[in-house]
Amino acid sequence: MINSSSTSKPAMEDSTSAPESRKPVSNAPEAANPAPAFRSRNLSIFYSNKPAIKDVTLDVPSRKVTAIIGPSGCGKSTFLRALNRMHELVPHTRVEGEVLFEGQNLYAPNLDPTLVRRRIGMVFQKSNPFPTMSIADNVLVGLRLNGVRNRKVLNERLEKSLRQAALWDEVKHDLGKPGISLSGGQQQRLCIARAIAVEPEVLLMDEPASALDPIATMKVEELIRELCAKYTIVIVTHNMQQASRVSDYTAFFFLGNLVEFDGTDRLFSNPKERQTEDYITGRFG
Amino acid sequence: MTVRSRHILKDFESALELLRANVLMMASLTDRSLQNAMTCLLDRQSRNGALTIADEEEVDALEKTVDGQGINILLRFQPVAFDLRQVISAMKLSGNLERIADQAVKIAERSQSLNRRPELEEVSALGPIFLEAITLFRDSIRAYGDNDVALARSILPRDKELDEMNRQITRDLTSCMSSNPSRITDYVHLLFIARYMERIGDHAKNIGEDAVYAAEAKDIRHPTNVLVS
Numbered sequence: 001m002i003n004s005s006s007t008s009k010p011a012m013e014d015s016t017s018a019p020e021s022r023k024p025v026s027n028a029p030e031a032a033n034p035a036p037a038f039r040s041r042n043l044s045i046f047y048s049n050k051p052a053i054k055d056v057t058l059d060v061p062s063r064k065v066t067a068i069i070g071p072s073g074c075g076k077s078t079f080l081r082a083l084n085r086m087h088e089l090v091p092h093t094r095v096e097g098e099v100l101f102e103g104q105n106l107y108a109p110n111l112d113p114t115l116v117r118r119r120i121g122m123v124f125q126k127s128n129p130f131p132t133m134s135i136a137d138n139v140l141v142g143l144r145l146n147g148v149r150n151r152k153v154l155n156e157r158l159e160k161s162l163r164q165a166a167l168w169d170e171v172k173h174d175l176g177k178p179g180i181s182l183s184g185g186q187q188q189r190l191c192i193a194r195a196i197a198v199e200p201e202v203l204l205m206d207e208p209a210s211a212l213d214p215i216a217t218m219k220v221e222e223l224i225r226e227l228c229a230k231y232t233i234v235i236v237t238h239n240m241q242q243a244s245r246v247s248d249y250t251a252f253f254f255l256g257n258l259v260e261f262d263g264t265d266r267l268f269s270n271p272k273e274r275q276t277e278d279y280i281t282g283r284f285g
Numbered sequence: 286m287t288v289r290s291r292h293i294l295k296d297f298e299s300a301l302e303l304l305r306a307n308v309l310m311m312a313s314l315t316d317r318s319l320q321n322a323m324t325c326l327l328d329r330q331s332r333n334g335a336l337t338i339a340d341e342e343e344v345d346a347l348e349k350t351v352d353g354q355g356i357n358i359l360l361r362f363q364p365v366a367f368d369l370r371q372v373i374s375a376m377k378l379s380g381n382l383e384r385i386a387d388q389a390v391k392i393a394e395r396s397q398s399l400n401r402r403p404e405l406e407e408v409s410a411l412g413p414i415f416l417e418a419i420t421l422f423r424d425s426i427r428a429y430g431d432n433d434v435a436l437a438r439s440i441l442p443r444d445k446e447l448d449e450m451n452r453q454i455t456r457d458l459t460s461c462m463s464s465n466p467s468r469i470t471d472y473v474h475l476l477f478i479a480r481y482m483e484r485i486g487d488h489a490k491n492i493g494e495d496a497v498y499a500a501e502a503k504d505i506r507h508p509t510n511v512l513v514s
Contacts, residue, residue, distance in 0.1 A: 241363055268365045270502035281368050282293045 037062040037202055037232040038083055043097035045078050047090060052078040054256040055097070060249075065224060065233045067247035067264065069240060071284065074253040076236045080204050083234060084120040085113040102201075118146070121195035125207040127187035129179030129194070135171050138179040138190055142198040157197055164230075165193035166223050185216025192223060196231070203227065205235040209242065221246045240280055244268045252276045289367065297362045301371060304354045308375045311347040311382045312426045314340055318389040319422065319485070323415050326396035326408060326478065334393035334400075344386040351379035367499075374499035378429060381488040381495075385422060388481040388488075395474040405471050407461055411479060414450045418485040421447060425492035432500040440493035441505075447486035454479045 036059035043056045053075035060066050060083070068076040081087040082099060085106060099106045106116055129138045139161050140154050148154060158175070162168040167189045171182070179190055188208060195203060205224070209217040224233055224246045237243050243250055244264055251261040252275070260267060260276040271277045278284050292298040318337045325334030355376040358364060364372055399405065421443055428437035455476060462472045494506050 240365070244365070269369065271366055277366050278290065280365050282297065283290045284293065 035062050036060055037102065038234075039100040040079075040082070041098050041100070043079075043082060043099060044095070045075075045082055045087060046094040046096075048092040049094070051256050052087075053082070053253070053258075056258045058251060058258055058261055060232065060234055062232050063228060063230070064248040065228045065235060065246055066249045066251065067243035068234065068236045068251050068253060069238070069243050069279075070253035070259075071279070072238075073255075075256040076251075076253045077206055079251075079253065080206055080234055080236050083202070083204055084117050084122060086117075086122065088113065118142075118198060119200050120202040120204060121198065121200035122204045123188070123191050123195055123206070123208045125210050127184060127191050127211070129182075129187050129190050131178070131180050133179055134176045135179050135182070135190060136175040139193045139197050142194060146198065161193040161197040164196055164227065165189045166219060166226070167193055183216070185212050185219060188212060188216070188220060189223065192220075192227075196227070200231070202232045202234070205233065207236055207238060210238065217242070240268075252279060254279070292368075294362065297358070297364075297368075300354065300358050300362070301364075301368065304351060304358065304372065304375050307347055307351050307354065308378050308382070309426075309430060311344055311351065311379060314344050314347070315382045315386045315389065316419075316423065316426075318344070318386050318393075319419050322389040322392040322396065323419065325393050326399070327412055327415070329400045329404070331397045331400045334397045337389050337393035341386055341390050344383055348379045348383040352376055366502075370499045370502060374429070374495040377495045378492055381491045385485050385488045388485050392478050392481050395478050399471055399474050402468075402471055405468060405475070407458065407472070407475060410454060410457065411475060411482070414447065414454060414479060414482050417443075417447050417450065418482040418489070421486050421489040422492075425489040425496065428493055429496040429499065432496070434497055434500050437493040437496040437500075438505070440490050444486040444490040448483060451479050451483040 038058075038060040040056050040058050040060075044054050045052045056075075056079060058079075068080060070076045078087055082095070083101075083106075087093055095107055101116070101120070105111070129135075130141065133141065136158055139158050140148075143154060143157060148157075159168060159172075162171060167186060170186060171177075171190075174181075179187065182190060188211075192203070192208075208224075209220045212220065221242065224235065227233060228248075235243075235247065247264045249261065250264045250267045252259045252267070252271075252273075254275055260271060260273045262272070267276065268280060271280065292301075318340045321330075321333040321337040321340075324330045325332075325337065355372045358372050362368075399408065421440055424436055424443075425440055427433060428440070458472050458476050458479070462469050465472075494504075497503055497505050
């Protein structure tokens, strides 16, 4: 195993070491050197003293899509959850190293994890709308928990979030219907609308399309490409074609180590590490 | 040369092996066509020229087979990295091989025309050019087959030497035309044959470039073009 911190260059430390990003989807000029949203430094996470990720040093570029790939148990979901401290919901968890979010250490002792999670939204593998709530209430629940009561503000945010989630046209006449009455793909986009309604800066997605049919998957992927103009997106996926389609950067994890991090185009066409090539070409194990 | 472990999907591994085998079969047939065209010209063996012409159909069919297999692999397995480069380079190689086989046929046809006429002393002057073109072709195939990047990179400067040999023979044959106008048609045949050999060198260079891409993911085409990033 090659040590991650010695082989993988932090994405944005300097202009010469930054991996190539794919061409932007729009024609808008790409920022020459986007600042990282997250900087993980020598991050290790242990579940009951068993390391899930080891000494991971990685910069997650801002307003880009970063995919995390790797076989089951490699630590990719743990790394994702470490970016908003969701892994702490698992008992007997221990963290070494640090994660800086816009310069602030997420693991500082006095930091409230719920405040972190307001700025860093998450979408899970299985869509999970609140079953007793309507479509509108599902979208607005986060805002209401944050104390927003102004009807005009709520209505505006409801439409804006559903539009951003590419769901507005499909549900605008059915906002009072239960969220679980929607199809699987629509439910997942509803969850994305719920996540972006509180206007986070980051969206973490843990296999957001793995339970969806191909058309619903494409809609979610298209949505990811549109959302990355406004949000930093980190997506865990087992689907390498999906990683190559939607992401600007890709990180490959194996046995808790970050093996390689590079621009997606480069990692999928000419990976530097043999382990990466073996994995993405299906010569693994 | 890096030894790669086998793919988890046996069908994918088999499809890649079959694709490669068909490209190498095409190369072998093309090599035979070139040799037959050469003996047709230099040894006045018109029958060998007929063999070159007969082989063309098989090369053409293999080109379509390779393209079809490549498209099938892209559709079914969505290869990436080294595997993707193997498929792309195989499909590009097949196009170049088909063009080389075409050049061999044209050489054979013009050689057969020459063989129906009295022997021309200047024909032998094309021997070294033919030999260099065939050597370039064989080296390009060896570079592809063995992932030999150094050999592949050596082809570009050698192709320039072949170009210079072609320019020299063109000058010589042009002066022969003025000194021996009764054989002007035959000299035109020789000029075209020299031009076909020069084209074979160009295709060998393309194959060498594809071999570098397949092995190293480096695009070495058009190195002096400022518009190429």
